[in-house]
Amino acid sequence: xxxxxxxxxxxxxxxxxxxxxxxxxxxxxxxxxxxxxxxxxxxxxxxxxxxxxxxxxxxxxxxxxxxxxxxxxxxxxxxxxxxxxxxxxxxxxxxxxxxxxxxxxxxxxxxxxxxxxxxxxxxxxxxxxxxxxxxxxxxxxxxxxxxxxxxxxxxxxxxxxxxxxxxxxxxxxxxxxxxxxxxxxxxxxxxxxxxxxxxxxxxxxxxxxxxxxxxxxxxxxxxxxxxxxxxxxxxxxxxxxxxxxxxxxxxxxxxxxxxxxxxxxxxxxxxxxxxxx
Numbered sequence: 001x002x003x004x005x006x007x008x009x010x011x012x013x014x015x016x017x018x019x020x021x022x023x024x025x026x027x028x029x030x031x032x033x034x035x036x037x038x039x040x041x042x043x044x045x046x047x048x049x050x051x052x053x054x055x056x057x058x059x060x061x062x063x064x065x066x067x068x069x070x071x072x073x074x075x076x077x078x079x080x081x082x083x084x085x086x087x088x089x090x091x092x093x094x095x096x097x098x099x100x101x102x103x104x105x106x107x108x109x110x111x112x113x114x115x116x117x118x119x120x121x122x123x124x125x126x127x128x129x130x131x132x133x134x135x136x137x138x139x140x141x142x143x144x145x146x147x148x149x150x151x152x153x154x155x156x157x158x159x160x161x162x163x164x165x166x167x168x169x170x171x172x173x174x175x176x177x178x179x180x181x182x183x184x185x186x187x188x189x190x191x192x193x194x195x196x197x198x199x200x201x202x203x204x205x206x207x208x209x210x211x212x213x214x215x216x217x218x219x220x221x222x223x224x225x226x227x228x229x230x231x232x233x234x235x236x237x238x239x240x241x242x243x244x245x246x247x248x249x250x251x252x253x254x255x256x257x258x259x260x261x262x263x264x265x266x267x268x269x270x271x272x273x274x275x276x277x
Contacts, residue, residue, distance in 0.1 A: 089156025
């Protein structure tokens with residue numbers, strides 16, 4: 001692709017894309033202090049140049065490798081947001097007094113969480129406090145809150161019960177191909193709750209009915225700015241290919257879909273880049 005007519009729009013650390021709900025979802029690429037609207041760039045050539053430098057998103061030190069999407073190794077080992085219970089919330093150990101940062105834990109974990117069903121590549125269960133951003137970041141086309149739960153640990157325990165009968169994973173390749181059939185999420189909710197009733201009752205008995213409340217919420221639907229879905233998904237990796245370019249065909253989840261392949265922007269958080277369009 002020719003770079004003729006392309007201009008440098010931003011340089012600095014790459015961050016996860018920011019979104020605004022709409023039809024379609026509105027995306028902004030965050031590079032350094034700038035946020036560049038991406039929807040107007042659909043059908044146009046763009047380019048990312050990686051300088052080879054990564055600065056930890058927490059402490060700013062230079063690191064040869066990014067851990068947990070943007071952290072240096074010392075921060076990865078020390079910060080509560082990098083602890084194993086972030087990926088497995090049922091392992092939250094704040095109540096045991098062993099949280100890496102109890103104040104952080106109180107702020108982030110001792111808060112209401114939503115247990116939900118979403119459809120990004122088929123029905124999946126998950127938990128979040130970030131509504132509806134979490135679902136958009138996953139590329140979900142449908143989402144349905146099913147429980148409001150008092151703490152992160154309790155929501156993780158409930159998710160684990162439902163996970164016996166529903167996946168908690170997204171097939172990201174199917175999601176990016178647009179091969180996602182519409183589901184009746186309310187019917188899926190009713191089916192799963194019936195199957196999981198013994199486990200749900202046990203948790204409600206342990207923590208109280210007010211801690212684990214079933215919701216009768218409306219389903220949300222999301223439409224993404226995509227001109228063309230890829231027939232075959234090939235990925236760009238800035239560690240192996242420091243310059244990524246192509247015509248922007250779409251944005252879904254945290255992926256840029258180019259005619260040359262796809263790139264997971266969030267994966268390269270804290271990478272120092274230049275963005276051209």
